[in-house]
Amino acid sequence: MAGRGRSGDRIEPSFSGRPARDDDEFSLDADDRVVGSRSSRRGGSKPPPERPAPRRRREPRERESGGLFGFMRRVIYWCVVLFIWAGIGVAGLVLYYGSRMPSASTWAIPERPPNVKITAVDGSVIANRGATGGEALSLENMSPYIPEAVIAIEDRRFYSHFGVDPLGLGRAVVTNFTAGHMVQGGSTLTQQLAKNLFLSPERTLERKVQEVLLALWLEQKYTKDQILAMYLNRVFFGSNAYGVEAASRRYFNKSARDVNLGEAAVLAGLLKAPSRLSPARDADAANARAQLVLAAMREQGFITDSEVKTAMSQTPASAKSYWSGAGHYVADMVMDELPGLIGDVKEDVIVDTTIDKSLEKKAEHSLVDVLDKEGGKLDASQAALVSIDGTGAIRALVGGRDYAASQFNRAVKAKRQPGSSFKPFVYAAALEKGLTPFSVFNDAPIRIGDWTPENYEKKYNGEVTLATALAKSLNTVAAQLVMYDGPDQVIKLAHRLGIESELQPNASIALGTSEVSLMELTASYAAFMNGGYKATPHVIRRVTTAEGKVLYENTYDSPPRVLSEQIAAQMDTMMMGVIENGTGKSAKIPGWQAAGKTGTTQNSRDALFVGFTSNLTTGVWFGNDDGKPMKKVTGGGLPAKAWKEFMVAAHKGLSPAPLFGNGQLIGDPNNGQPMAQAAPDGGQPVTAEAPPSTIGGIISGVFGGNDNANRYPQAPVRQPSATSGNGPVPPADIAEGGGSGDGNRVPPGDIGSPQTTSSVQPRRTTLLDLIMGQ
Numbered sequence: 001m002a003g004r005g006r007s008g009d010r011i012e013p014s015f016s017g018r019p020a021r022d023d024d025e026f027s028l029d030a031d032d033r034v035v036g037s038r039s040s041r042r043g044g045s046k047p048p049p050e051r052p053a054p055r056r057r058r059e060p061r062e063r064e065s066g067g068l069f070g071f072m073r074r075v076i077y078w079c080v081v082l083f084i085w086a087g088i089g090v091a092g093l094v095l096y097y098g099s100r101m102p103s104a105s106t107w108a109i110p111e112r113p114p115n116v117k118i119t120a121v122d123g124s125v126i127a128n129r130g131a132t133g134g135e136a137l138s139l140e141n142m143s144p145y146i147p148e149a150v151i152a153i154e155d156r157r158f159y160s161h162f163g164v165d166p167l168g169l170g171r172a173v174v175t176n177f178t179a180g181h182m183v184q185g186g187s188t189l190t191q192q193l194a195k196n197l198f199l200s201p202e203r204t205l206e207r208k209v210q211e212v213l214l215a216l217w218l219e220q221k222y223t224k225d226q227i228l229a230m231y232l233n234r235v236f237f238g239s240n241a242y243g244v245e246a247a248s249r250r251y252f253n254k255s256a257r258d259v260n261l262g263e264a265a266v267l268a269g270l271l272k273a274p275s276r277l278s279p280a281r282d283a284d285a286a287n288a289r290a291q292l293v294l295a296a297m298r299e300q301g302f303i304t305d306s307e308v309k310t311a312m313s314q315t316p317a318s319a320k321s322y323w324s325g326a327g328h329y330v331a332d333m334v335m336d337e338l339p340g341l342i343g344d345v346k347e348d349v350i351v352d353t354t355i356d357k358s359l360e361k362k363a364e365h366s367l368v369d370v371l372d373k374e375g376g377k378l379d380a381s382q383a384a385l386v387s388i389d390g391t392g393a394i395r396a397l398v399g400g401r402d403y404a405a406s407q408f409n410r411a412v413k414a415k416r417q418p419g420s421s422f423k424p425f426v427y428a429a430a431l432e433k434g435l436t437p438f439s440v441f442n443d444a445p446i447r448i449g450d451w452t453p454e455n456y457e458k459k460y461n462g463e464v465t466l467a468t469a470l471a472k473s474l475n476t477v478a479a480q481l482v483m484y485d486g487p488d489q490v491i492k493l494a495h496r497l498g499i500e501s502e503l504q505p506n507a508s509i510a511l512g513t514s515e516v517s518l519m520e521l522t523a524s525y526a527a528f529m530n531g532g533y534k535a536t537p538h539v540i541r542r543v544t545t546a547e548g549k550v551l552y553e554n555t556y557d558s559p560p561r562v563l564s565e566q567i568a569a570q571m572d573t574m575m576m577g578v579i580e581n582g583t584g585k586s587a588k589i590p591g592w593q594a595a596g597k598t599g600t601t602q603n604s605r606d607a608l609f610v611g612f613t614s615n616l617t618t619g620v621w622f623g624n625d626d627g628k629p630m631k632k633v634t635g636g637g638l639p640a641k642a643w644k645e646f647m648v649a650a651h652k653g654l655s656p657a658p659l660f661g662n663g664q665l666i667g668d669p670n671n672g673q674p675m676a677q678a679a680p681d682g683g684q685p686v687t688a689e690a691p692p693s694t695i696g697g698i699i700s701g702v703f704g705g706n707d708n709a710n711r712y713p714q715a716p717v718r719q720p721s722a723t724s725g726n727g728p729v730p731p732a733d734i735a736e737g738g739g740s741g742d743g744n745r746v747p748p749g750d751i752g753s754p755q756t757t758s759s760v761q762p763r764r765t766t767l768l769d770l771i772m773g774q
Contacts, residue, residue, distance in 0.1 A: 107217060110197055112136060112234060113242075116338065117350045118331050120357040121541075125255070127323070127331035134246025134256075135348065136233040139225055142256045145264035146244055147228055148303075152296040153268050155189040158228070163190045163219035164212055190215040193231045237267060238274030238281075239322075251279055251319040261307060262314025265290035265297070283318035290315045322404040326364040329399035329409050330355050333539055341552045342543055349551065352542040354393035359650055363387060363396040366646040367620075370638055371401055378631045380607075380622045380638055384410040385646065386522045386537075387618040390530035392556055394539045395616060396646075397519075410621065415501060415515040420473045420583075421599025421608045421619075421635060422512030422521075424528065424571060425494040427470055427478075429485040431567045432493065437467040437574050441477045448507050453479045456600070456634075467574045471582030473598060478510040496562045498524035498534060512599060522610055522619030528571045528595070529612040531660040532563035569661025576663060579611065586640035587611055589647055593659045596643070598635030605629050609639035614657040616650060618643055 113131035120126050128134045139147055151158050157165050165188050187195075194214035199207050218227055237247035244267060248256040252263050259267070269289030270277050279286040294311055297303045303311070334351055342349070367383040375381060387396040399409030408414070431437075443461040446453065453475045461474065469477035482490060487505040494503060499521070503514040519537055526535030536556050543552040563571075575595035578584040583598040587609060596611020605627050610619040620639040623630065 107198075107214070109230070114345050115348045116335065116345060117348070118334050119350060119352055120355045120360075121353070122357065124357055125249075126327040126353065126355060126357065126360075128246060128249065129331055129335050130345070132234075132242040132246055133240060134243045134249060136243065137229075137245055137256055139229050139232075142232070142244055143259040143264055145261045146232065146256060146259060146267060148300075149264045149268035149293050149297055150189070150232065150271065151228075152300045152302055153293045154192075154271060156296070156300055158189050159224050161188060163215035164188060187211070188215065189231050190218050190227055192235070193227060194218055196231075196234055196236075235271060236274050237270050238278040250323065252316060253325070260314045261294075261303065261311040262290065263316065265293040265311060266315055268293045279316055279319040280321045283316070287315045320404045322407075324402070324404040326360055326396075326398040326403060327355070327357070328403045328407070329411070330360070330394075330397050330539060332399075332407065332409060333397070333412060337540060338543070341540065348546040350544050350546065351540055352544075353539050354389075354395060354541055355397070355539065356395045359387060359396040360398075362649040363398045363646050366642045366649070367398055368401060369645065370642040371622075374638060374641075375622075378633050378638065379624070379628065380630045380633055381624050382410060382622070383638075383642065384414070384518055384621045385618065385642070386411045386519045387616050387646070387650070388523055388526050388535060388537055389616060390526060390533075390535060391559070392523055392526060392535035392537050393541075394519075394537055396618075396650075397539070406625075408625075410625075411518045413517070415517050416606045416621070416623070417514070417601045418512040418516055418521055418608060419599030419601045419606065419635065420475075420478070420512060421597045421610050422494075422514075422516075423470060423473065423478050423510065424525070424575060424597055425497065425499070426481050426485070426490050426510050427466060427574065428497075428528075428563065428567055428571055429490045429493045430466065430481045431570055432564075433485050433489070435466060435481075435484075437570055438465050440465055441469060441480055443469065443474050443476050446476050446479060448479060448483060451479075451507060453508075453511065467577055470574050470597075471577035471580075473578075473583050475511055479507055482507050482510040494524065496534075497527045498536065498562075512601070518608070518619050518621050521608075522617055525596075525610050525612055525619070526617040527562050528568055528575070529614070529617050529660065530568075532561050532565055532568040533559040534562045535559065535617070565661075569664070572659045572661050573663055575611070576659065583634070583636040584609060584611065584640050586636055587644045587647075589613065589644060589651065591656045592647075592651060593656070593663055594647070595659060598640065600634040603629040604631070604633045607633045607635045607637060607639050609635045609643045611643060611647075612659075613647065613651065614659055615654065616647065618647060620646075 115128055115130040115132055115135045117128055117135050118126045155161075155165070157167065191211050194211050194217075195201070195207075198214055199211060222230075233243040233245070236242055237244070237250070239247075239250050241247040241250040244256040244259075247267055247270070248254055248259050248263070251266070252259065266279060266286055266289075269286060269292065272289065275281065277286050277289050291312070294303070294308050298305065298308055330353065334353065338345065338351065363385045367385055371380065371383055375383075382401055383398075384400060385396065385398040386394065388394055397411055399411045399413075400406050430439075440463050443455070443464050445460065455475050456473065460476070461468075461472070464472075464474065464477065466477070466481075468474075487507065487509050490509060491503045491505055499516055501514065501516045501520065503509060503516075506513075523535050523537040527533060529535075536559065538554055538556055540552070541554055542550065544550050572595050575597055576593060578597055579587050579594050584596050587594065587596055592613050594611055594613050596609060599608035599610070600606070606621065606623045607630065608619065608621050610617070612618065620643045622633060622638045622642070
């Protein structure tokens with residue numbers, strides 16, 4: 001039975017779908033288990049249900065995550081991540097660098113450096129001085145083209161951004177990346193102002209972060225117009241000009257109030273590179289940049305096409321390389337004197353001067369005109385002029401031919417020998433000793449110690465009056481007068497009248513061998529013009545703050561008497577002879593009485609003419625900075641011509657008025673005949689017509705009388721002008737033909753004695769002279 005039911009082969013059990021186990025163990029699945037009653041198992045059971053195929057594990061979704069879409073998703077994802085981290089980094093930097101700044105509650109706009117506004121007598125501006133070089137203007141007071149031009153080229157969204165312009169910054173990044181180098185900046189005007197006000201110019205990340213923080217603070221604290229005004233009044237425009245007012249006067253010689261469209265475009269163009277684009281340095285580059293500014297203004301709608309065409313012709317071709325105009329000599333002089341009057345300048349001030357701007361221009365023109373016409377052929381390269389009224393107020397001052405070329409003030413700081421222009425002090429001292437214009441001296445060869453003074457023409461006239469000797473500038477007579485008076489007396493009188501420089505007490509002082517400045521020499525002559533009162537030279541009348549508070553006001557309206565009326569009148573008449581018949585004929589002014597004196601130093605190194613009318617006393621100097629001799633230029637040549645040109649222009653339209661004393665000599669032995677003049681040949685005095693003298697004119701409030709002499713206080717002592725260390729000063733030499741025949745220098749000090757002139761003592765000519773003790 002067993003054999004019937006079995007095959008010969010053994011069938012091993014197998015479990016499909018499952019791997020065999022190494023340990024021959026097995027287990028049953030739930031499908032392999034018998035479920036149900038025993039009967040069902042016995043009676044024809046159903047076949048087991050078909051087993052479902054096992055689920056296949058899902059593979060990664062290569063198709064869904066691949067391709068362009070997947071790449072973009074990755075890029076966006078990582079950009080977001082980087083942006084978040086960048087934001088965290090920026091926030092960290094802002095917090096770090098912000099913590100290094102002072103507390104925002106302590107932030108304040110630094111004070112703008114004070115400006116000194118210097119004005120003429122009519123209120124017009126001569127110059128601005130100070131760290132900025134110009135006063136601050138509100139937007140309403142400056143030309144409207146200026147803010148429009150700056151906004152168009154520098155920050156076109158100025159009125160819409162919040163202090164930082166993301167669009168402008170992005171545009172700058174793209175532009176610079178495309179160009180491959182820095183072409184455009186992304187800073188707003190507010191950021192630039194923040195940098196200028198608070199930060200250093202160094203380019204660091206810390207400074208940039210602080211700049212942004214400060215810009216946000218400025219935008220929150222101030223209006224857009226206030227920010228723009230602060231920017232325009234402080235930004236650097238090149239050539240030491242800060243702010244639009246300084247730049248306008250620097251480049252266009254006008255106020256920012258009057259700038260036209262073309263000039264405004266030039267100013268706005270300077271902001272990119274103030275030094276490189278300066279019209280004083282490269283006019284073509286400045287104008288090319290201005291065209292870009294005009295195009296930007298048109299694009300922004302500020303101007304029209306027709307206005308652009310007009311502006312093309314308005315852009316200046318060039319500007320001088322430095323401040324120009326004689327007024328800047330005055331401005332420098334004011335700045336030298338101002339600290340001594342009000343101390344350190346700590347706020348904006350206005351300095352009212354005594355300068356007449358029209359006279360200033362006429363003075364500059366007269367010097368340049370004569371130099372241009374004759375200076376070259378006569379080897380004269382420089383000139384200076386000072387014009388003073390009877391009170392000592394300086395009405396015009398020119399310190400040199402061209403301020404742009406040389407800022408050294410030859411009228412104030414240079415000390416040179418005055419030559420024979422010093423002789424009026426010698427003659428005035430002689431008159432105080434008792435001589436008269438008609439006292440007679442012998443013009444002949446003379447020896448004083450080892451010194452033998454000679455006349456310029458090396459000719460002698462024999463017996464001459466003092467009036468003739470002064471008119472012809474005779475050196476021998478002047479030398480005798482010094483020995484008659486004594487050098488000390490001459491020096492005392494010169495100092496009394498206004499000479500402040502040290503003078504050497506020797507006989508050669510008669511020929512002007514001691515050096516003085518043109519200004520002090522001219523001011524001393526004013527004492528002859530005004531009837532004998534000291535005319536302390538001054539240029540500052542008043543100093544006030546911008547609000548009108550008076551800080552200083554001069555008190556030169558009550559000068560002391562330094563010369564008697566009689567001697568002043570006599571000196572005026574004697575010096576009239578210099579112009580009428582003597583060495584100063586080139587200085588004659590038609591219709592006006594004028595008096596003066598020429599001066600020429602040895603070898604024509606210096607030539608001067610100082611003279612006056614009833615209105616002005618003016619001194620003129622010609623020469624060379626290095627002391628090089630000119631070609632036979634005398635005081636009666638170029639200086640007298642320039643003096644006349646200026647004085648004619650200055651007196652145009654004025655009614656002629658006589659000099660003090662009306663041209664008559666008090667104590668005249670000719671019984672009061674009008675205007676006694678010394679004849680050229682040394683003969684009897686000749687006469688000329690002159691207005692009559694009146695007592696009212698003498699005792700009027702203009703000049704006062706002798707009885708008022710004691711009530712005048714001493715004039716304020718003016719600080720002497722020290723010779724500039726870098727100023728051109730020639731060597732000291734013998735003056736106007738003086739000196740020995742071989743040209744030796746004048747020996748100093750004790751040279752001879754008064755007895756050496758005994759043969760030429762003055763002759764008392766009239767009984768009236770003896771009665772008056774003259």
